C-alpha cells in the first residue's frame with residue numbers, strides 16, 4: 001500500500017504512566033516501517049529519569065531523533081512518583097547517550113523553522129508545558145518568526161491526549177459519568193489554556209475516555225524478552241496497560257481507528273475541566289472509536305511488534 005509518510009514531534013511525560021513507553025515503541029515501529037519521520041521527542045516535566053528513559057528507548061530501538069527537555073518550574077502532580085523510571089534507568093543505564101538535553105521548545109522551533117509549510121504533526125501525550133512555551137516563544141537566533149507564527153506556518157495539525165468530553169457516547173460510562181479534570185490538563189492548567197488558545201491549527205483531542213479501557217502491550221511482554229518496554233510494563237502494571245498515549249500517536253500518524261467529531265471549540269476552565277462546543281468556525285475536534293476495543297487492542301499490539309498493515 002502507498003504510505004503517506006508524515007513528520008512528527010512527540011512531547012511526552014514518560015514516567016508518570018507506562019503508556020508513554022508503549023507510545024515511543026509504537027512511534028519507532030511506525031517510523032521503521034515508513035509511516036513517519038520522528039523529527040524530535042521532547043520531555044515536558046523536570047523529571048530527569050523520564051528523559052533518560054526516552055534516551056534509552058531511542059538507543060534500544062535505533063531511533064535517530066533529537067531529544068529536548070523542559071527546564072521550567074516544577075510541574076505539579078506525580079513528578080515524584082517513580083514506579084518504573086528510576087529502576088529502568090538503572091537497569092539500562094549503558095544505553096543513555098546524552099547528559100545535556102537541549103531545551104525542548106527551542107528544539108521544536110528549530111524543527112519547525114527547517115520544515116516545509118503545513119508539514120509537521122505536533123503530538124502531546126503529557127502536560128502542555130513545552131507546547132505553551134513553543135507557541136508563546138519570541139523571535140530568536142533560530143527564526144525571525146514568533147512561536148505563534150512558526151506554529152501556524154509549519155504545523156499541519158496537533159493531536160493532544162488530554163481532556164474529558166462527556167457526549168453520552170457508550171464509552172463514557174467510565175466513572176459513572178462523573179466529570180473530573182483530566183491529568184494532562186490539570187497538572188498544568190494555564191499552559192493547556194495557553195496552547196489551545198494560541199494554536200491556530202486543527203487540534204484533535206484524544207480525551208480520557210478513549211484508551212482508558214484498551215489494554216495493550218501483551219505481545220511485547222510475551223515475545224520481546226529483553227525490551228525495556230517489557231521491563232516498564234511489568235513494573236508499572238504487571239502486564240498490559242491502558243493505552244491513551246499510544247492511541248493518540250497511532251491516530252495522529254495513521255488517522256485510523258477513530259473518527260473526529262467537530263469542528264468546535266474546546267474550553268478549559270481554571271480548574272482543568274474541559275467542555276466541547278460544536279462550532280463551524282472552530283478548529284478543534286475530538287475522537288471516538290470506529291472499531292471495537294478488541295479490534296483496536298489487536299491492531300496496536302501487532303504494531304508494537306512491527307506487524308503494521
Ligand SMILES: [Ca+2]
Pocket residue numbers: 012013014017019020125126245
Ligand atoms: Ca503521558
